[in-house]
Amino acid sequence: EIVLTQSPxxxxxxxxxxxxxxxxxSRSVDSSYLSWYQQKPGQAPRLLIFGASNRATGIPDRxxxxxxxxxxTLSISRLEPEDFAIYYCxxxxxxxxxxxxxxxxxxx
Amino acid sequence: QVxxxxxxxxxxxxxxxxxxxCKASGYTFSSNYINWVRQAPGxxxxxxxxxxxxxxxxTYAQRFLGRVTMSIxxxxxxxxMELSSLRSADTAVYFCARDSGGWNRHFDSWGQxxxxxxxx
Numbered sequence: 001e002i003v004l005t006q007s008p009x010x011x012x013x014x015x016x017x018x019x020x021x022x023x024x025x026s027r028s029v030d031s032s033y034l035s036w037y038q039q040k041p042g043q044a045p046r047l048l049i050f051g052a053s054n055r056a057t058g059i060p061d062r063x064x065x066x067x068x069x070x071x072x073t074l075s076i077s078r079l080e081p082e083d084f085a086i087y088y089c090x091x092x093x094x095x096x097x098x099x100x101x102x103x104x105x106x107x108x
Numbered sequence: 109q110v111x112x113x114x115x116x117x118x119x120x121x122x123x124x125x126x127x128x129x130c131k132a133s134g135y136t137f138s139s140n141y142i143n144w145v146r147q148a149p150g151x152x153x154x155x156x157x158x159x160x161x162x163x164x165x166x167t168y169a170q171r172f173l174g175r176v177t178m179s180i181x182x183x184x185x186x187x188x189m190e191l192s193s194l195r196s197a198d199t200a201v202y203f204c205a206r207d208s209g210g211w212n213r214h215f216d217s218w219g220q221x222x223x224x225x226x227x228x
Contacts, residue, residue, distance in 0.1 A: 044205075045153065095167050
């Protein structure tokens with residue numbers, strides 16, 4: 001079973017800074033099936049990126065995804081106050097889904 | 109617009125079962141699979157399984173085999189998730205999520221979540 005490991009566990013940054021979140025797979029995954037979600041307290045997750053690098057509808061262009069093989073990255077170019085949340089990567093494969101453990105992005 | 113509306117919070121005793129519903133609207137119900145995901149308090153997201161509303165075929169995560177049953181009612185465009193033999197570790201928010209299907213797979217719409225509390 002392929003395991004997704006996200007790092008760091010917590011990232012402390014200030015508004016206006018750039019955030020870089022990592023998702024590493026224990027074996028190579030098809031980038032078509034790698035997605036990123038944002039979750040705020042008390043809310044359902046929201047799709048940000050699918051197919052490793054495609055922004056979902058309505059997602060601002062400060063969010064971008066990249067990567068292939070075992071290493072994937074979610075970048076947020078200039079943090080806005082509403083971006084502080086928990087971010088999860090997700091993988092589909094062998095008729096199953098799995099999630100990384102999440103990265104908490106907090107205000108410094 | 110696509111909407112997934114879930115049933116309300118539940119409190120159950122250990123050993124009991126719970127059945128959570130997810131009513132879909134705003135799209136052709138049979139066109140997209142529905143997934144179930146749960147989140148224990150303060151924890152991450154855990155995928156439980158998936159159901160095909162066209163025919164009812166299911167795939168469950170290994171750790172829930174034998175305890176989870178997903179079903180559909182096409183007449184009301186509703187998907188159900190039943191979890192049996194509840195224990196305190198099953199206390200969580202349960203989400204349904206629409207599968208995008210297609211050439212890449214992801215969850216493009218989510219229900220609001222249903223809190224299930226297991227307590228004696």
